[in-house]
Structures are given as C-alpha cells and as structure tokens.
Amino acid sequence: MSDSGIGRPAPAAMAAGHGPWGRRLRGIGGLVLSLALTLFGLLVVTFVIGRIMPIDPVMKVVGERATQAQYEAARIAMGLDKPLWEQFAIYVGDVLRGDLGRSISTGHPVAQDLKRVFPATIELATLGTLIGVLVGVPLGVIAAARRGSWVDQVARVVALVGYSMPIFWLGLMGLLVFYGMLGWVGGPGRQGIIYDGMVPDVTGMILLDSLIAGDWGAFRDAFSHIVLPASLLGYFSLAYISRMTRSFMLEQLSAEYVTTARVKGLSETRVIWGHAFRNISVPLITVIALSFASLLEGSVLTEIIFSWPGIGQYITKAMLAGDMNAVLGGTLLIGACFVGLNLISDMLYRVLDPRAR
Amino acid sequence: MTNSFSMRAVLLASALAFAPAAMAETPADMLVVAHQIDDIISLDPAQSFEFSGNDVGNNLYDRLVDFDPTNLDAGIQPSLATAWEVSEDGMTVTLTMREGGTFQSGNPVRAEDAAWSLQRAVKLNLSPAFILTQFGFTAENVDQMIRADGDKVILQLDQPYALSFVLNCLASNVGGIVDKELVQSHAEGEDFGNAWLSTNSAGSGPYTLAAWRPNEQVQLQANESYWGGAPAMKRVIVRNVQESSAQRLLLEQGDIDIARSLTPTDVDGVAANDNLKIVTEPRGRILYLGLNQKDPLLQRPEVVEAIKYLVDYQGITDSFLKGIFVTHQNIIPAGYLGSTSENPWSYDVEKARQILTDAGITSGTIKTTVRDLREYVDVAQTLQGSFAQVGLTLELQQLTGAQSLDAYRARQVPIYIGEWGPDYADPNTNVSTFAVNPDNADEAKNSQLAWRNAWAVPDDLAQKVAAAVIENDTETRNQMYLDIQAQYREIAPIIPLFQRVEQVGAQRMCRTGPRAGRWPRPSTNRSRRANN
Numbered sequence: 001m002s003d004s005g006i007g008r009p010a011p012a013a014m015a016a017g018h019g020p021w022g023r024r025l026r027g028i029g030g031l032v033l034s035l036a037l038t039l040f041g042l043l044v045v046t047f048v049i050g051r052i053m054p055i056d057p058v059m060k061v062v063g064e065r066a067t068q069a070q071y072e073a074a075r076i077a078m079g080l081d082k083p084l085w086e087q088f089a090i091y092v093g094d095v096l097r098g099d100l101g102r103s104i105s106t107g108h109p110v111a112q113d114l115k116r117v118f119p120a121t122i123e124l125a126t127l128g129t130l131i132g133v134l135v136g137v138p139l140g141v142i143a144a145a146r147r148g149s150w151v152d153q154v155a156r157v158v159a160l161v162g163y164s165m166p167i168f169w170l171g172l173m174g175l176l177v178f179y180g181m182l183g184w185v186g187g188p189g190r191q192g193i194i195y196d197g198m199v200p201d202v203t204g205m206i207l208l209d210s211l212i213a214g215d216w217g218a219f220r221d222a223f224s225h226i227v228l229p230a231s232l233l234g235y236f237s238l239a240y241i242s243r244m245t246r247s248f249m250l251e252q253l254s255a256e257y258v259t260t261a262r263v264k265g266l267s268e269t270r271v272i273w274g275h276a277f278r279n280i281s282v283p284l285i286t287v288i289a290l291s292f293a294s295l296l297e298g299s300v301l302t303e304i305i306f307s308w309p310g311i312g313q314y315i316t317k318a319m320l321a322g323d324m325n326a327v328l329g330g331t332l333l334i335g336a337c338f339v340g341l342n343l344i345s346d347m348l349y350r351v352l353d354p355r356a357r
Numbered sequence: 358m359t360n361s362f363s364m365r366a367v368l369l370a371s372a373l374a375f376a377p378a379a380m381a382e383t384p385a386d387m388l389v390v391a392h393q394i395d396d397i398i399s400l401d402p403a404q405s406f407e408f409s410g411n412d413v414g415n416n417l418y419d420r421l422v423d424f425d426p427t428n429l430d431a432g433i434q435p436s437l438a439t440a441w442e443v444s445e446d447g448m449t450v451t452l453t454m455r456e457g458g459t460f461q462s463g464n465p466v467r468a469e470d471a472a473w474s475l476q477r478a479v480k481l482n483l484s485p486a487f488i489l490t491q492f493g494f495t496a497e498n499v500d501q502m503i504r505a506d507g508d509k510v511i512l513q514l515d516q517p518y519a520l521s522f523v524l525n526c527l528a529s530n531v532g533g534i535v536d537k538e539l540v541q542s543h544a545e546g547e548d549f550g551n552a553w554l555s556t557n558s559a560g561s562g563p564y565t566l567a568a569w570r571p572n573e574q575v576q577l578q579a580n581e582s583y584w585g586g587a588p589a590m591k592r593v594i595v596r597n598v599q600e601s602s603a604q605r606l607l608l609e610q611g612d613i614d615i616a617r618s619l620t621p622t623d624v625d626g627v628a629a630n631d632n633l634k635i636v637t638e639p640r641g642r643i644l645y646l647g648l649n650q651k652d653p654l655l656q657r658p659e660v661v662e663a664i665k666y667l668v669d670y671q672g673i674t675d676s677f678l679k680g681i682f683v684t685h686q687n688i689i690p691a692g693y694l695g696s697t698s699e700n701p702w703s704y705d706v707e708k709a710r711q712i713l714t715d716a717g718i719t720s721g722t723i724k725t726t727v728r729d730l731r732e733y734v735d736v737a738q739t740l741q742g743s744f745a746q747v748g749l750t751l752e753l754q755q756l757t758g759a760q761s762l763d764a765y766r767a768r769q770v771p772i773y774i775g776e777w778g779p780d781y782a783d784p785n786t787n788v789s790t791f792a793v794n795p796d797n798a799d800e801a802k803n804s805q806l807a808w809r810n811a812w813a814v815p816d817d818l819a820q821k822v823a824a825a826v827i828e829n830d831t832e833t834r835n836q837m838y839l840d841i842q843a844q845y846r847e848i849a850p851i852i853p854l855f856q857r858v859e860q861v862g863a864q865r866m867c868r869t870g871p872r873a874g875r876w877p878r879p880s881t882n883r884s885r886r887a888n889n
C-alpha cells in the first residue's frame with residue numbers, strides 16, 4: 001500500500017538539500033508530495049477496480065423489481081451515467097471538500113460510519129500490537145541470545161503456530177474455552193448489554209471513554225470483551241515480531257563490535273540490551289509499524305467471530321454490495337494511516353539513528 | 358441473506374411474543390436478540406424492504422390493518438383503522454380510523470396522517486412502493502386517489518380488486534403510518550423526510566427507535582402510551598452477531614434471550630441444552646426448480662413430469678436441508694390465504710424412467726449453471742445423481758450470485774435452482790410471478806419467474822389468476838387459488854420443492870405463546886432483494 005520509503009535508513013531527498021533549512025523544507029515538501037501521490041494513486045486504483053467489478057450498485061439501491069424508469073432515475077441520481085473520468089473528478093472534488101458521500105449499504109454518510117467503526121479497530125489493533133511488542137520483542141531477543149536452547153525452540157513453535165493456525169478456529173476455540181466454559185472473559189461484542197450506552201462517546205474507544213468518565217465498571221466490562229480478540233491479534237503480531245527480532249539480533253550478535261564488547265568484559269546483559277538491541281531498534285520500528293498498520297486494516301475474520309463492528313467488516317461488506325463510496329472512504333483512511341505510520345517511523349529513525357540526523 | 362427474516366410466516370414465527378419471565382442474566386424487562394442485521398439500509402417504512410429492517414419497522418409503526426401473529430388464520434385484523442368497506446363497484450375502499458390513537462410524539466393519529474403516509478410512499482417510489490402502486494396510484498394522481506375525509510381514509514382504485522388483496526397489501530411494512538407533522542418538519546428538499554426517517558422513528562407503534570448503529574445494533578424503547586397497552590418489554594436490543602456458533606455461545610451463557618441465525622448443527626446443540634429451546638417457524642421462501650422452456654429437452658412435458666419424481670424430497674430435507682427447509686410442492690407458502698399442504702410427488706426413479714421411456718427419451722445432456730451457495734450446489738448434485746439413473750447427464754457449472762442472476766435474467770439458465778420470497782402477505786405476490794407472463798418474447802425483459810424460464814403461461818390459467826385478484830368473497834378467492842395451484846402442479850415447468858423454516862433458539866423461560874409483550878412483531882413481507 002505504501003511506497004514512501006519505509007525501511008530505508010535515511011530518505012534520499014534529505015541529502016540533496018542545501019543548508020539545514022533548505023534541507024528541511026525540501027524534506028517536508030517531498031514528504032507531502034509523496035504522501036499526496038500515494039493517496040491519489042490509491043484512489044485511482046480503488047476507483048477503477050470498484051467500477052469494473054461485476055456488481056451493479058444501482059440494483060442494490062432500487063431492488064430487483066424496479067421498472068426501467070426507476071432504474072434509470074437511480075442511475076442518474078448516483079452519477080453512474082457520466083463517463084468514468086468525470087465520475088472520478090467529481091469524487092475527488094467531493095473528497096477535497098471533506099465529503100466522502102453516502103454509503104448505500106448502511107444509508108449513513110461514509111464519514112459518520114468511519115467515525116464509528118474506525119475507533120473500534122484502533123482500540124483492538126493498538127492493544128493487539130502492544131501485546132505483540134511486549135511479548136514478541138523479549139522473546140525474539142532471548143531466542144537469539146540463547147540460540148538452539150529450549151527457549152529458542154519454544155519461541156519457534158509459538159511463532160509457527162501463530163503463522164499457520166486459522167484465526168477463525170483459534171477465535172472460536174478461545175470463545176468456547178474462556179467465555180463458554182471458564183467464563184473468564186466477555187462474549188462477542190464490545191460491551192455487555194448493561195453497560196451499552198452508559199459511557200458518553202468521546203473518542204469512540206470504549207476503554208478510553210470509560211476511563212475519561214471514570215466508570216470502572218464499564219472499563220472492566222469493556223476490557224473483558226476486548227481481551228480475547230486483542231490477545232488473538234496480539235498472538236499473530238507476536239509471531240511475526242518475535243521472528244523478525246530474532247533474526248535481526250542474530251545478525252548483530254555475530255558482528256565484531258559485540259565480540260569486542262564481550263572481550264572487554266561487559267556483562268552479557270549489557271552486551272545484548274545495551275549494544276546489540278540498540279542497534280536493531282531502528283529496523284524493529286519498521287516491523288512494528290507495518291504490523292500495526294496491517295492490524296488497522298481490520299481483521300475481517302476476527303471482527304466477524306467477535307461481532308466487533310470494525311473497519312474490516314465494514315469495507316468487506318461494502319465491497320460485496322458494490323458500495324463504492326464506503327470502499328473508497330475506508331481505503332483512503334487506511335491508506336492515510338499507512339502513510340502516517342511511515343512518517344512517524346521515519347521521524348523515529350532520526351531520533352534513534354545518528355546517521356539519519 | 359440465508360437466515361434472514363421473512364414474511365407473514367414470520368408473524369407466525371414469532372408469534373414470538375417472547376416474554377422472558379425471569380432471565381438468568383439479562384434484566385427481566387429487557388429483551389436481547391442476536392441476529393444478522395447487516396441488511397438494513399433504512400428504517401423509513403417507505404424505503405425499508407429488508408428482512409431485519411421490516412422486523413424493526415413492524416414494532417415502530419402501525420398500519421391501518423394488520424395480522425394477529427398468534428392467529429394468522431383469522432386474517433386481517435383492525436389496527437389504526439377499525440372498520441373498512443368496499444363500494445358496490447369494488448373500486449373504492451373506505452377505512453374508518455381508530456379513535457384516540459396517538460403518535461409517539463403525542464400528536465393524534467388522524468386520517469390525514471394515514472392518507473399522507475400512503476401518498477408519500479407512492480411519491481417517493483422506492484423499493485417497496487410497487488406494493489401500493491399496483492393499485493394504479495402514481496405520483497401524479499395519488500393526491501386524488503388516496504384522500505382523507507374526516508375520520509375516513511378513502512382509496513380510489515384503478516379497477517376492482519379483491520378487498521382481501523388490498524388489505525393484505527396495506528398490512529405490509531410500506532403501509533406503516535407516519536406522523537405527518539413531525540416528518541414534514543424534517544423534510545429536506547423533495548425528500549418527504551426520507552433522509553431523517555431513515556435513522557429516526559415517527560410512528561404510533563409499541564416501540565420507538567432509541568438507536569440504530571449499522572452492522573452493530575438496533576435499540577428500541579417501549580412506547581408507554583401505546584394505544585394497545587404498554588409493552589411488557591421496556592427495552593429491546595437486537596445485536597448483529599454474524600456467526601452462528603457465537604450466537605449459540607451467547608445464548609448458552611444467558612447473555613442473550615433469542616438467537617435468530619443458528620445453523621442446523623448449532624440448532625441441535627441448543628436443543629440438547631435443558632435451559633434452552635428451539636422454536637421452529639415457517640418462512641415464506643420457496644425453493645424451486647426453473648426448467649427453461651427454450652431448452653429442447655426441458656420443453657417436453659414428459660421431461661418436466663419426470664423431473665418431479667427425480668427429486669429426493671425426503672432425503673434432502675432429512676440431510677443437508679434439515680431444519681432449513683421442509684417439502685412444499687406449491688407456489689403459495691403455508692400460512693397464506695389459498696395455501697395447501699398437498700404434496701403429490703415423491704422420489705420415484707422407476708416412475709420417472711417409465712414416463713421418459715414412454716416418451717422415447719432414454720438419454721440426453723443438459724448443461725446448466727448453479728449459484729455457489731452450498732444448499733443449491735448440494736441440491737444440484739443430488740439431481741445429477743438421480744438424472745444419471747434415468748440416462749440423463751446433468752453438467753454443472755458454479756457461478757457467483759451476481760453472475761448467476763445475470764444469466765437468469767437473460768433467460769440463459771436451463772435448470773435454475775433458486776428461492777423466491779413473497780413481497781407482501783397475499784397469495785398474489787407469488788402467483789403473479791410463477792404463473793403470469795404477459796409477453797414471452799425475449800425483448801420483453803419481464804421480471805416474472807415465468808418469463809425468465811420462457812414459459813408461456815396458458816391463457817386459461819392466466820385468466821384464473823386475473824379473476825382471483827378481483828374476487829371479493831374471501832372464501833371463493835381461497836378456492837380459486839386452490840384451483841390455480843392444482844392446474845399449476847399439472848403443467849408448470851417451474852417446480853416448487855421446499856419452503857423455508859427458521860429455527861429460533863431461545864431461553865426456556867421465554868414465553869413464545871400468546872403475545873404477552875408486543876415484541877417482536879416480525880414482518881409480514883419479504884424483501885425483493887432477497888429474491889436474488
């Protein structure tokens with residue numbers, strides 16, 4: 001989805017500038033340009049795919065028994081009688097004015113829908129990534145440091161299972177065991193019925209909203225509902241993050257400076273965490289940002305199993321209904337997230353990597 | 358759409374006056390339902406034409422007349438209108454309004470509101486409008502044809518129709534009466550308040566809309582001043598739960614009272630649980646086999662006749678369609694005026710072979726397509742097997758829903774396996790598609806199933822159908838539909854096989870008997886969208 005320089009140690013554009021200000025301006029200009037181009041390209045591709053899909057959105061609106069006149073009237077009202085480039089120009093114009101149009105599969109304005117479904121996904125993705133990082137990074141580091149030991153073997157099996165297990169199966173089993181049999185967590189849905197609508201909607205993220213409202217009961221309830229799907233997503237991102245961490249670490253640990261540090265008599269902890277780990281933090285950020293971004297796309301299966309009204313389900317359903325306003329709006333939002341996350345990780349490079357300053 | 362809600366049968370369905378007496382986990386005056394509600398695109402009665410949307414609409418709006426879900430055989434009952442009469446010439450229907458009905462806003466329900474609501478639906482001309490416009494109303498004439506006079510609503514029809522036909526249509530969701538003053542205050546341009554009413558309610562029904570979050574949930578609040586008495590359930594929450602197994606878990610844990618979209622496997626699981634029960638309700642959808650009359654082989658009456666005996670009705674409803682369909686070999690669904698339970702055909706390969714050999718047919722190949730839904734493919738494959746036993750080769754190609762429908766609309770499917778759901782609670786909705794074909798030419802591009810299967814309906818049958826639509830004596834009309842179906846069974850190449858049933862999982866404590874609370878009043882009509 002993104003082409004804006006993720007994974008590259010230092011944006012090439014920077015080097016060409018003259019003086020600190022010129023360099024910064026060119027850097028920002030280039031960034032804005034590449035951002036705009038990325039999003040525009042994304043829109044073009046999504047738009048074209050949407051129009052050549054063999055689904056008739058007009059039929060969805062008027063129903064099967066509509067007369068030819070009704071059908072034509074709806075087609076014209078939806079602007080589908082105009083040439084493709086004109087439809088696209090109108091759409092881009094609307095987007096620039098901040099209007100994403102109305103969804104035909106929910107009957108609501110797309111912006112309003114996204115405002116409702118995206119926080120649900122952010123909440124889940126953030127918690128999932130947090131779990132992935134907090135468990136995956138140490139696991140990867142230790143596996144590398146104790147290569148071939150039982151820790152390494154366990155980490156490998158965990159990652160392998162995480163890669164290869166179908167998520168719907170794990171999700172259903174998780175629900176069956178932790179909700180159905182043990183009763184430790186809440187069932188499908190974001191909240192229990194009792195707490196529904198009790199907390200004022202500020203961010204759309206129920207965990208945060210209940211904290212803002214100081215309602216601990218609602219917080220506990222929301223947490224008990226999110227913990228299972230978040231752990232599940234966390235597990236998948238853990239599998240990826242721990243494998244990547246391990247291979248980055250192995251590379252560093254065989255480097256000469258590590259041998260030097262060891263020869264100098266530094267403690268193993270210091271060597272691993274103080275030297276080797278500091279050096280992998282830069283590529284690791286890319287890995288984490290990418291894995292977070294892919295969770296932000298929404299995990300359709302997880303959302304369906306846990307009745308989680310997130311963006312993955314929203315876009316998939318819109319796609320099947322030929323609801324292009326919703327698909328384009330959602331794609332734009334996710335694209336913007338990818339670009340934004342790349343931007344943030346680019347900035348973090350500059351903090352962490354002296355060469356990029 | 359497979360598990361969605363239907364029609365009048367649904368009424369039955371759920372005569373579901375589910376009134377949980379004492380719930381394990383959910384509060385006693387709250388009803389929590391898990392359902393697939395992602396089909397709702399609007400809650401405006403002039404627009405809503407989806408299963409779950411109609412369920413909700415049924416509880417937000419009253420119609421002039423209605424069915425009693427606990428006693429469908431009683432036919433049309435008073436609702437906002439208490440009396441009705443038809444003029445001598447059968448072209449004017451006059452309904453008298455109930456006294457003292459109020460909208461949820463506190464405004465009185467007047468004849469003017471009723472007339473305006475119907476005019477509004479005709480003028481908006483959205484998906485369900487045809488249910489009203491089939492009586493000759495148009496945007497131009499409807500202000501004269503439907504009018505209010507004191508406490509009377511007067512409908513002027515373009516020709517005589519059976520009173521039961523008109524009333525059955527008025528009882529459908531599109532006949533919901535909205536609060537004229539309130540809706541008009543929210544009108545934008547020429548939309549008659551459609552945008553506002555899509556996400557708000559302005560009715561006189563037992564519930565008001567508290568919230569609708571698309572693909573997530575619908576919340577209803579009891580209307581304490583409902584003219585029919587305050588509902589027992591103060592709050593009703595319908596949650597969108599896609600997965601059948603998730604619904605079952607929620608039900609087992611007592612987090613919901615009713616699960617509406619269970620697969621046969623989960624139905625078995627729920628039935629085995631002592632705290633839960635399964636309630637089976639007929640739905641209106643008919644699964645049928647359309648034999649295209651352009652196909653030289655299928656054109657022959659003997660082949661049509663033989664195929665009726667090549668379907669393993671018992672075997673199919675006992676295996677992969679168990680709990681989803683029951684055998685029903687007639688075009689009018691059980692529960693409707695004119696319905697019959699006569700199922701004359703059974704699986705009899707010998708008889709089929711005899712019929713074919715007598716006609717000199719011992720071999721042949723039919724290439725057809727089937728939509729990639731598991732049930733349809735399974736039905737097609739059992740047919741393939743039984744066809745082979747009589748020397749016929751059936752070649753199958755799977756298509757997606759959209760492709761399949763496109764081919765069907767272009768009359769290019771030799772054997773079409775599909776479902777048809779009634780649009781309103783009158784037999785005419787099905788008869789007028791299975792047994793009416795005004796023009797069998799390719800250019801006609803009609804939407805009737807008869808046209809799509811290139812079946813030129815014989816004149817005498819067409820005349821019977823036309824006569825049944827205008828017969829005012831309901832008993833006679835009932836008999837006319839029985840006759841139509843008897844003839845249909847003899848000659849028609851579009852063969853009805855099964856009728857859908859819905860198995861609802863509920864807490865044992867839920868009362869499903871005579872309605873204690875008003876919820877849920879499931880919808881009477883079926884979505885045309887579902888007819889894809």
